Amino acid sequence: VTVKGTQADGTPILDKVLVNAVDGSVVARLPTIHTAKNRELHDLKNKTTLPGTTVRTEGQAATSDAVVNNNYDRLGTTYDAYKELFNRDSLDGSGGKLISSVHYSTKYNNAYWNGTQMVYGDGDGSTFSNLANSLDVTAHELTHGVTSNTSNLEYSGESGGLNEAMSDIFGNVVEYYGAGKVVSDNTWKVGEDVYTPNTAGDALRYMNDPAKDGDSLDYYPDYTSGVDVHYSSGIANLAFYLLSQGGKHPRSKTTVSVTAIGIEKAAQIFYRANTQIFTASTTFAQAKQWTGQAAQDLGYTQAEISAVADAWSAVGVT
Numbered sequence: 001v002t003v004k005g006t007q008a009d010g011t012p013i014l015d016k017v018l019v020n021a022v023d024g025s026v027v028a029r030l031p032t033i034h035t036a037k038n039r040e041l042h043d044l045k046n047k048t049t050l051p052g053t054t055v056r057t058e059g060q061a062a063t064s065d066a067v068v069n070n071n072y073d074r075l076g077t078t079y080d081a082y083k084e085l086f087n088r089d090s091l092d093g094s095g096g097k098l099i100s101s102v103h104y105s106t107k108y109n110n111a112y113w114n115g116t117q118m119v120y121g122d123g124d125g126s127t128f129s130n131l132a133n134s135l136d137v138t139a140h141e142l143t144h145g146v147t148s149n150t151s152n153l154e155y156s157g158e159s160g161g162l163n164e165a166m167s168d169i170f171g172n173v174v175e176y177y178g179a180g181k182v183v184s185d186n187t188w189k190v191g192e193d194v195y196t197p198n199t200a201g202d203a204l205r206y207m208n209d210p211a212k213d214g215d216s217l218d219y220y221p222d223y224t225s226g227v228d229v230h231y232s233s234g235i236a237n238l239a240f241y242l243l244s245q246g247g248k249h250p251r252s253k254t255t256v257s258v259t260a261i262g263i264e265k266a267a268q269i270f271y272r273a274n275t276q277i278f279t280a281s282t283t284f285a286q287a288k289q290w291t292g293q294a295a296q297d298l299g300y301t302q303a304e305i306s307a308v309a310d311a312w313s314a315v316g317v318t
């Protein structure tokens with residue numbers, strides 16, 4: 001393997017050739033194994049017709065737009081986290097393109113996955129600053145792409161709540177990875193770096209205390225089919241938090257005490273469940289069963305497998 005040069009963004013360009021040891025002649029050029037991040041960024045210039053103007057593709061130099069450059073970097077960190085933690089090569093496991101459109105509409109306070117690509121609003125500067133700058137928001141949206149390529153959790157009902165929870169969970173697992181694999185209060189806040197720029201310490205959602213946002217659920221018996229998927233996600237978000245960090249329900253909805261197994265083991269369990277066991281119609285009860293199955297498949301101890309069941313019991317999934 002020889003370094004043929006470096007890409008505009010500094011990553012090395014590797015030449016993989018088979019060389020005749022006697023005369024140094026090139027016998028064969030090895031196929032490029034997908035290690036590129038395959039990023040493709042578009043600028044919507046505050047319009048809404050996707051994907052917009054292509055402004056930066058993989059390996060191209062930074063542009064004059066900091067939002068484009070930041071989102072390019074967040075996508076890179078998200079790609080790296082999925083590769084290093086789960087050995088996943090992009091959305092589809094085969095180096096699929098990471099398509100992102102920024103500056104969507106005007107003062108748009110949201111970001112979304114449209115089934116094919118990510119789309120980011122600039123925010124109105126009060127409820128949100130530019131969402132494309134956020135690592136956990138970017139990883140939240142990219143994870144919708146991972147989910148659609150794997151379990152394909154239906155985006156309604158209980159499976160919809162689980163779909164949203166996968167995005168909040170891996171959004172923050174990527175944030176933890178990007179922070180140098182360090183857990184902090186921010187690891188359990190969703191969108192804290194772009195939510196209400198004039199208010200410190202708050203967040204769009206709170207995985208460790210979902211009801212703190214005033215809408216999200218933290219207890220399965222409170223679930224009804226009319227609850228927005230962004231709020232029923234709180235049930236699984238809190239289960240993931242308790243499995244990672246241990247403890248009891250923050251509002252005493254149950255008295256179950258969960259033993260911590262750490263964020264990385266919890267992430268491995270939820271990743272395997274979402275990518276290898278969950279179906280499109282998975283319910284919260286099946287999520288409890290199948291995350292337990294994932295822990296067993298991963299060869300974790302009986303105590304760790306029991307902690308998975310306890311985490312779901314703690315949020316009322318019996």
Ligand SMILES: Cc1cc(C(=O)NCC(F)(F)F)no1
Pocket residue numbers: 110111112131137140141191204230
């Ligand atoms: C209510 C509600 C919540 C969301 C949401 O989660 N958006 C994705 C994020 F990345 F911007 F957070 N949208 O409507």
Ligand SMILES: [Zn+2]
Pocket residue numbers: 140141144164167
């Ligand atoms: Zn989402």
